[in-house]
Amino acid sequence: MARKKRRSRAQNDGDGLEEALVSLDRSRGPLFLEKRERPGASENRPPECCQRPMNKMRISELEAIDIARAFHEKPHLNGKTDAVLERLGQAIHFLRDNRRPQAFDCPLLEDGQCMVHKVAKPIECLAYDKTEDRISHEGKRSIERRDQLNESLFGEEWDYRVIPFMLIRYLLDEEGPAIGSCGSTLRKNLQRNDRAASDR
Numbered sequence: 001m002a003r004k005k006r007r008s009r010a011q012n013d014g015d016g017l018e019e020a021l022v023s024l025d026r027s028r029g030p031l032f033l034e035k036r037e038r039p040g041a042s043e044n045r046p047p048e049c050c051q052r053p054m055n056k057m058r059i060s061e062l063e064a065i066d067i068a069r070a071f072h073e074k075p076h077l078n079g080k081t082d083a084v085l086e087r088l089g090q091a092i093h094f095l096r097d098n099r100r101p102q103a104f105d106c107p108l109l110e111d112g113q114c115m116v117h118k119v120a121k122p123i124e125c126l127a128y129d130k131t132e133d134r135i136s137h138e139g140k141r142s143i144e145r146r147d148q149l150n151e152s153l154f155g156e157e158w159d160y161r162v163i164p165f166m167l168i169r170y171l172l173d174e175e176g177p178a179i180g181s182c183g184s185t186l187r188k189n190l191q192r193n194d195r196a197a198s199d200r
């Protein structure tokens with residue numbers, strides 16, 4: 001019941017949700033920049049960090065919506081939902097549906113690559129600095145921003161779980177908040193419109 005309430009709030013406030021998705025995507029920018037500037041750092045997590053026993057990545061509800069939208073929208077992810085669902089089903093078998101960190105093979109890892117790397121990557125996947133084994137300075141700011149955005153949409157009880165349990169809530173949706181453009185597309189459209197307006 002509580003979940004239904006959270007979902008309908010996001011659904012009823014479409015503009016607020018889209019603004020939050022854009023803002024979430026903006027908060028990834030400094031993390032990509034930080035990785036590009038740091039010697040030896042890679043934008044991608046090494047595949048072993050996305051698998052058991054190292055990977056315990058959790059995501060927020062807003063990030064799960066963003067990923068589900070990317071699968072509905074992005075041509076390179078088109079037709080890949082079934083494969084993700086199959087891996088997700090295998091991962092869930094070993095997990096409990098709670099907020100605790102638990103090790104799992106990420107269903108979004110395919111051929112050693114993150115499927116949502118440039119389009120809807122979870123903030124903590126970018127924020128973790130493997131060379132220093134900690135969350136980076138910019139990472140902490142982006143996580144704070146992500147948390148604020150979730151709270152503004154879902155209230156103080158916003159949810160946060162291992163990727164399979166959060167993603168399964170939205171990946172199969174054929175209506176509701178998971179339908180529409182993901183944050184990276186919305187942000188680029190806004191930029192394009194701003195440029196067109198300033199050229200006039």
Ligand code: SF4
Binds near residue numbers: 057106109114122163
């Ligand atoms: S979302 Fe991508 S980077 Fe994060 S754990 Fe999964 S495959 Fe790795």
